[in-house]
Amino acid sequence: MQIEAFDVFVAINAVVGAVFLWVALSTRHQHEPNIKSTNRLRIWFFGILTAGLILAFVLMFPRMPYPMGSQKPDQIVYAVGMQFSWGLSNEPIKNTDQWREATYAPPVKIPVGSLVEFRVTSFDVNHSLAVFSPSGHLLGQVQAMPGYVNDLRMRFSKPGTYWIFCLELCGMGHHRMRGEFEVVPRTSNSARTSATTREAHAGS
Amino acid sequence: MPDPDSYSPQQEIDPAPNHASPAFETSSQNPETVKRLNRVTPIWMAVVSLLFLTFSLDGYFLRMYQSKFFPIMRPEWFYAVLTLHGVGMVGLWFVAGMAAVTYLLARYIRPPLWASWMGLGGTLAGFALLIEATTRGMFGTGWYFLYPLPLYSQGTWPPWATGCFFASLVTLSSIWLVWSLAMISAILKRYPLRYALGWHYLSGQAGKQGPEVPPLVLITFVALIPGVAGFADAFAVFAFYFIQWQVKGFVANALLMKNLTFFFGHMMVHATMYLGVAIVYEMLPRFSNRSWKTNRIIALAWNAVLAMVLFAYFHHLYMDFVQPRMLQVMGQMMSYFSAVPAAVVSIFDGLRVVYGSRMRWTIASVFMFLGLMGWAAGGVGAVIDSTISVNYFFHNTLWVPAHFHTYYLMGCVLMVLGFASHLGVKLSGIPDSRLARRVIVTLFLIGGYGFILMFFWAGAHSIPRRYAIYPHELAWGTHDARVSVVFIGIFILGLLFFLWETGRRYLEIFWAQFRKRQMESYIS
Numbered sequence: 046m047q048i049e050a051f052d053v054f055v056a057i058n059a060v061v062g063a064v065f066l067w068v069a070l071s072t073r074h075q076h077e078p079n080i081k082s083t084n085r086l087r088i089w090f091f092g093i094l095t096a097g098l099i100l101a102f103v104l105m106f107p108r109m110p111y112p113m114g115s116q117k118p119d120q121i122v123y124a125v126g127m128q129f130s131w132g133l134s135n136e137p138i139k140n141t142d143q144w145r146e147a148t149y150a151p152p153v154k155i156p157v158g159s160l161v162e163f164r165v166t167s168f169d170v171n172h173s174l175a176v177f178s179p180s181g182h183l184l185g186q187v188q189a190m191p192g193y194v195n196d197l198r199m200r201f202s203k204p205g206t207y208w209i210f211c212l213e214l215c216g217m218g219h220h221r222m223r224g225e226f227e228v229v230p231r232t233s234n235s236a237r238t239s240a241t242t243r244e245a246h247a248g249s
Numbered sequence: 250m251p252d253p254d255s256y257s258p259q260q261e262i263d264p265a266p267n268h269a270s271p272a273f274e275t276s277s278q279n280p281e282t283v284k285r286l287n288r289v290t291p292i293w294m295a296v297v298s299l300l301f302l303t304f305s306l307d308g309y310f311l312r313m314y315q316s317k318f319f320p321i322m323r324p325e326w327f328y329a330v331l332t333l334h335g336v337g338m339v340g341l342w343f344v345a346g347m348a349a350v351t352y353l354l355a356r357y358i359r360p361p362l363w364a365s366w367m368g369l370g371g372t373l374a375g376f377a378l379l380i381e382a383t384t385r386g387m388f389g390t391g392w393y394f395l396y397p398l399p400l401y402s403q404g405t406w407p408p409w410a411t412g413c414f415f416a417s418l419v420t421l422s423s424i425w426l427v428w429s430l431a432m433i434s435a436i437l438k439r440y441p442l443r444y445a446l447g448w449h450y451l452s453g454q455a456g457k458q459g460p461e462v463p464p465l466v467l468i469t470f471v472a473l474i475p476g477v478a479g480f481a482d483a484f485a486v487f488a489f490y491f492i493q494w495q496v497k498g499f500v501a502n503a504l505l506m507k508n509l510t511f512f513f514g515h516m517m518v519h520a521t522m523y524l525g526v527a528i529v530y531e532m533l534p535r536f537s538n539r540s541w542k543t544n545r546i547i548a549l550a551w552n553a554v555l556a557m558v559l560f561a562y563f564h565h566l567y568m569d570f571v572q573p574r575m576l577q578v579m580g581q582m583m584s585y586f587s588a589v590p591a592a593v594v595s596i597f598d599g600l601r602v603v604y605g606s607r608m609r610w611t612i613a614s615v616f617m618f619l620g621l622m623g624w625a626a627g628g629v630g631a632v633i634d635s636t637i638s639v640n641y642f643f644h645n646t647l648w649v650p651a652h653f654h655t656y657y658l659m660g661c662v663l664m665v666l667g668f669a670s671h672l673g674v675k676l677s678g679i680p681d682s683r684l685a686r687r688v689i690v691t692l693f694l695i696g697g698y699g700f701i702l703m704f705f706w707a708g709a710h711s712i713p714r715r716y717a718i719y720p721h722e723l724a725w726g727t728h729d730a731r732v733s734v735v736f737i738g739i740f741i742l743g744l745l746f747f748l749w750e751t752g753r754r755y756l757e758i759f760w761a762q763f764r765k766r767q768m769e770s771y772i773s
Contacts, residue, residue, distance in 0.1 A: 047642050
């Protein structure tokens, strides 16, 4: 997605730059533009730009990252940010002691392909939970706000260690605030764990 | 760029305003007002240029820090300088735009000069407090001091630094609010609300039952409304902080504070951008000898901009999933469609004004033309980022400073620097140099766009913004920063050339004014 967006940006701005250059060069030979054709050009420009924006809006709308639909997640991970670490746990983190415990606990394990819901909040300032792939690419993010819980749903297709960095400036240790979790191959055991978690939350 | 016609300031076209209608008189320029403007505006532009160099060097430091040029220096310095750079630059270009439009508006209204002087004094006082809070107090929350970070310093900055920072913001916001209101009042004295907003163009009554309204007046008015709304909103933010400080147990709502803070920042940045565009609407036709008057399309476009800009700020909160979904979608719609009047009316008309004209290419006109291009280029990056599903990957990565540096540095800043150059040439009588122009423009283009492109490239490769040090998993962020250091160096070199070229004219102006005052005091 990111590289495609960069390519679109460069392509459109190449056209923008070419148009500006063409207009600048046109001042070498003075002539009055035809008002009718200028107005016609403006109408075309308006039509194309508006249609392009509407098309982009319609195409991108279904890709919004907000949790939609009634599908229940396979696994719930509770994530709490505090200066300057992430606490991740399969159990709710209700206070700073539990948060500290979670920061030292072994990484949470998530089976490949399962729908995981991160329930994200903060106990102090605003943070942003950003999930990075093992190769260091941003896969998605959500803000962690004191007093609110933001739900982020993701699926991971490859096993490995995934990193969580903070993308909201949260103080002097912002750049070293991190967490991690492991995406593991789906086994009958992990599938059973996921099902148990789902049932537990369905019942709660 | 085509070769220019030889240019000297005597060729300056500065016709008397011709916006008369049978029902409304035109205001002629008051010689005393002009004299005072010729005194205050060069001071403003000189101060702006020097502060721009200072804050640019701050920015240079930030990218050098990310390049690991200062391995011993503590990261606290990075965040403190980041805060100074952010607040400083955003504020600086707002006041620079205000000073420039004050000068230009004198053709149509009587601008409040007392407010301009007050703005100068207040801005310098506010910036002094800001510099104190960040460089001595190490206050480092970034420019938007997101609640409640200022209250969670972890011992990095002392409480007095927080107080100093808020004293700076209260000073700046108060002064700029009063200045904006004074300017609105001055416009309304000559153009009542429906004329100032060009509503009589929409009903086809312009020239018959209403005056012709210059685009400069219309756009300045449209720019000041969100500006005032933003400053007023800032006081709500300050009030919540103050209550939390005074009332034990009170905790503000984080989501509400976020909305208030981003509304303030969004409005101020857009007001600044529009002030720059207002300068271009007024000045570009003077260089091309073409007219660029308000018509129904321009009036409609700027009223649409006014309506949309007030709601587009929701795009700053896309990643707050608890924000009502309807507001998120509205944020995307308003961000998308606010691009239409900008592109189809302002940028299209700007190109029409230049296309095939007998353009006088000076530093001023080239900067204004390129400023429009920077606005367009940055707008493309902004629209892409305002797509919710794209923002999911770009939010708080380097894509964000990439797009706002494009329309700020290569847009608004060029527009205002173009005005500063024009003013220097006009008041000093020293003509523009072709060689200097070519050198300056080349360095600005290579340095500016190279620096910005590295931001976009890094953003597209998942590099977070506001990281003093990149973790080893994102080590290529350090490499990108090193490349951008080269481009910033080129840009700073261009800026130094520009300051030399423009500065010598300003020295001539100040010297002439000093001699004149001495002569007057000698005669009297």
